[in-house]
Amino acid sequence: MFIALLFIFTVFAAQLVRLQAIDAETIAQQAQRLRSRPTPIPAKRGTIQDRYGAPLAESSERFDIVVDQVAVAEYTKKDPNTKKSTKVGAAGAAADLAPILGIDEKQLATSMTGRKPWVPIARSVVPTTWLKVQGLKIPGITNELVPIRYYPGGEPAAATVGWVGSDGTAKGNTGGGLEYLYNQALTGRPGKIVREYSLDNRVIPMGNSKITPAVPGEVIRTTIDNDLNWFAHDAIAKQVQDLGAEAGVIVIMDKQGRLLAVTQAPSFDPADRGRNNSDFSNMAFQGAFEPGSVTKIITAGAALDLGLTTPTTQWEIPNRYTVDGQEFRDSHDHPTEHLTTAGVLAKSSNIGTVKLAQLYPREKLAEYMQRFGLGERTAVGFPGESAGYLGDPSTWDGRSRYTISFGQAFTATPVQVTGIMQTIANKGIHIPPSLIAGRTDVEGQYHPQPLPQQTQAVSKETASQLGSMLQSVVSNEGTALQAAVPGFNIAGKTGTSNRYTGKGGYVSSFVGYAPADDPQFVMGVFLVNPKKDIYGGSTSGPVFSSVMSHALQKYGIAPSGAKIAEFPLTFNPSQATPTPQSAPAGDNKPQAVPPDTPETKTGLQPPAVSPTDNTSTARRR
Template structure:
C-alpha cells in the first residue's frame, strides 16, 4: 500500500467529520442539480407563470347590463357606472378620523360612516362603506389618499368599480320589469326572463406592475368588455302610468284587496300596459309586489260567457239577432239555474241574452253544442294552458276535461264557475274575438314576431256576430252600460263571481249572504266595429261596490279612454263622430311619477275550488246588497 493511500485513510480515520462534510456537500449539489433540471427542462412554464404573476396585475372592465326600453324609447331600466368604497375594518387605524374625512365628500353623516368602518366581529374583513357615482367626490378621496398627512386614514380602504341598476320611472311597471340582485343578475320579472340577453360580459385589463404601481412603459393587454343587449318592450310608459293610476284610485275608492288590468292590441297581441296594484294600508293601495295579472287565478264568472256565445255562433251558425227560446230555468243534474231577475219562458235574441247576462240562455247554448265541443273551444281560446309569454310564476288556471265533470259542472263551468283563469288568458280570449277569430299570443317584446300561422279559433263571421252581441252589454239595458265611452262603440262583458275561501271551518266555501267575497271583471274591445284596443281588468274583493256593473265597468271606461287618447285611435264611424274630449287633446304625452309601493304579499297560485261547491249554481237568489242594475249578473 502506498504512502498516499495510507495517509488518506488515516485522514478520514482521524477526522471523520471531513467525510460528513463532503457527503453533505455532494448531496446538496445533487439537489441543486435536480432543481436546475426541473427549472430548465421539466417544469419551466410553472416558474415563468409565477414570475409573470408577480410582475403583472389585472383589473376588471365592467360589461354593463343592457337597457329596458318602452315602445317609445323611454328608458325603464338602465345601468350606470359607480364606485364602491370598501373597508377592511381590521386594518382601519382610526375609524373616527377616516369617517370625518369621508363624510363631507359623500354628503352623509360621519357617525353612519364610522359604524360601517368598525368590525362587526373579530373576523370581519369586508364592509361596504358607500357607493357613489360622483366624480368630484371620488377625486377628493383620491387626493386625500395621495396626501401624506391624511393617507394614514385610508389604510384598509379600497375603491372598486361596479355598476348600479337604475329605474328612472321608479315603481312604474315593477311587477312586469322585475329587479336585479346586487351582482346585476336578474332576480324577477323580465330582468330574470331575459337575463342572458341583458347581462353583459366583463372584460380584463392586464398590465405590468412594479413596486409603486403600474409601469407606464410596460406591457399591457386588454380583453374588451361586452355590453348586454338592449330590449325594447311593447309597453307604453304613458298607458302603463295611466292604468296604474286608475287602478290605484279604483282600489282605494272601492276598498278592494287588489286590482289588475291588461291593455293590448287585439291585432298583434302587443301589450301596452300590464298593471297590478294591491292594498298597502287601510286607506291606500300601491304597485303590487308581484305580477298578479300572470300569477293570480280566479273564477271569472259571467265574463266567460263570451266563449259560449262565440262557440255557438261558430259551431251552430247563430247570429246576433237570432231568437232563442229561454225558459224560466234549466236543470243540470240536481241543480236548477235561474236568471236574475227571473222571467217566464220567453224568446230572446242572442244580443239581448248576452246584454242581460242570461245564465239560462248560456247553458241552453252549451247543451245544444255539447260539453266536449264547448271544452274544445275554451281550450282553443287559451284557457287551461300557459299563454306562451313564459313569465316567471305564470299559472295556467284550471279547466277540467268533460270526463272529469261531476254533477252540475256542465252548467256551472260554461257560466264561469268551477274553473279558474288568469287575466292574461282573458286578454287573449278577447283579442281573439277582436282579431277576426284568430288567436294571437300576447307579446311583451317588440322584436318577438307575431306567428304567421295564427290559429283560426272561430270564423271571421262568427267573430263579427260575437262583437255585435257584446255591444249589447254596453247598451242601455245591458249590465255594462257604465263601460260606455263618448263617441265610441264598446263591445264588452261583465263578470261578478263569488270567491272561494276558508271560513274557519277548514272547508272551502262561497260563503253566505252575510260574508260573501266578490271578484269583479270586465273585458272589452274598442271600437266595436273594428277593434284596435283590448282592455281586461279584475277588481278583487271590492267592498263599497260588489258588482262588475259598478266596480269593474267604470274602471274599464277610464282606462280605455286614456289609452285611446295616447294611441290617437279614432272612432270607427269617422271624423263626424269624433268626441269632444278627443278633439281637444288628440295625443297625450305623460311623464310617469313614482307610484306608491306596497309590502310584499304572498302570491296566489291555482287554488282548487271544491269539486261540488254547495252554491256553484245560479239557483240561489242574489245577495240583497247587490245594486238593482246588477241583478242580471251571475253571482257566481
C-alpha cells in the same frame, strides 16, 4: 480531492448558467404569475325598455372608493408660492377629500391611517364625484365598480319587470319577473384587471397590468307603453281604494295580443321590496280565478260558429231551468223573459247560456275554449305563470258541464280572459299574448320578436256577429253602460263571480275593445272583492271608460262613425219562431247529479292569490 472540488464547482457553474441564461425568462414569468392577481370587473346589466325605448329597469355605475393606508401616507402637496413639495400624508388627503365626499375630515383621516392595503372610505359614489377624487392624484386611492339597479317603471311595472337580488342578478330565488326570465341575456360577461402585487399585498405601481373589458348585457325591449301603464295603475289603484277592494288588475293589449299595459294594485317598489309586505306575484299571469260571464262569449260563439243558432234566434228564459237533474237560475228572480241570442249575451243570462251549451257536445265547448287560449300557459313564459284549470271534458260532471259554459268550475288568468276579447277584436283569430318586442345584442343589432302562432278560433263572420252583439252590453239595455267612451263604439262583456276562498267575496270584471268598428285596444279590468259594489259593469266599467278614453286620445284614434247595427235583444212571444231546446243527436250526456251536490273541481288547486267560485249562480252584471 481536487477532482471532487472541481466537479462540484462545475455543477454549480452549470446550474448558474441555466438559471441566468437558459431558464431566466421562464423563471421571470413564473415569478410574475405569482405576483399577479385578477380583480373582476362587473358587467353592466342590460336595460329593460318599454316599446319606445324608455327604461323600465336599468343599471347605473357607482363606485366604492378604497384606500391603501401605506401608499396614502406618501401623499405630498406642492406649495403654490414656494413650489416646494411637502408630505401631508393621510391627514392632508382627508382634508382634500372630505368636502368632495361629504364625510367628516377627522373620521376620514382615521379611516386612512394605518398599515392596511385595502380600506373602503366611501360607498356608492357617482361617477362625477369619482372624477373629482381622481383629479387629486392621491396615491393609494382606487375605486371598485358597483352597478346599481334602478326601476323607472316604478310600482306600476314592478310585478312584470321584476327585480334582482343583492348580487345584482336574478338567478335562483333572488329575482322575479322579466329580470328572472331574461337573466342570462341581461347579465352580460364580466371582465377582469390583472395587476402585480408585492409581498405585503400591495399593488406594484409600475408593475404589469392587463385589462379584459366586461361585456354588457343585452337590451330587452318590451311591448309595454310606460306612460299608459302608469295611467292604468293610477286608475286601478284609485278604484281599489274607493271600493275597498283587496286588489285590482288591468291588462291592455292591441288586437294582435301585444301587451301594452300590465299593472296591479297594490304593488311594490322593486328596488326596496322590504319596505312593505306586498305580494310580489304578478296577478295578471299567476292569479287564476273563475272568470264568470265573460266566458259566455265562447259559449255563444261556438253555437254561432257551428251554425246552431243565430244572433236573432229566440229563447224563452224561465225564472228557473232544470237540465240533467240540475237547476239553474239567473242572478235575480224574474218572470219568464223572451230573449234573442244577442239578448242572452247582452243581458248575461245564465239560463240562456245553458240552453246554448245544450246545442253541442261538451267536447266541442272544451275545444272552443282551448282555441281561445284557455287551459294552457301563454307564449310569454312568464315565471310562475298559471295555465288556469280547464280539465278534460270527460271529467265534467252533470253540473259543471253547464256551469263551465257561463264561467264557473274552471279558472283562467286575467291575461287569458283578456285574450278572449282579443280574438273577437282580431276577426276571430287568436294570437297568444306577447310581452317582448325584441332584443338588442352586444353588437348593437336589434332582433325583433315574431308574434306567436295564431289560431282561427271562430270564423270572421262569427267574430263580426259577436262584436255587434257585444256592443249591446255597453248600452241602456246591457249591463255595462258605465264602460261607455263618448264618441266611440265599445264592445265588451261584464263578469262577476264568487271567490273560492275562505274569505269569500267576488271578482268583478269588464273586458272590452275599442273602437268596436275598427279595434285598436283590448282591455280587461279586474277587481278582487270590492266591498261597496260587486257588479262588473259598475265597478270595472268606469275604470275601463277612463283608461280606454286616455289610450284612444294618446294614440290619436279617430272617433267611431255610425254605430254598427245591433241585433234585437228581445222578442214578442206572440210572434215567436221555433227554437232548438236540446242538444243534437250524438251528445254524450252526463249522468244526472242530485241538485244539492256541490260542483266537482277535479284537480283544481287554485293558488293563494286566485279568487275562484264553486257556486252555480254567477252574477249577471
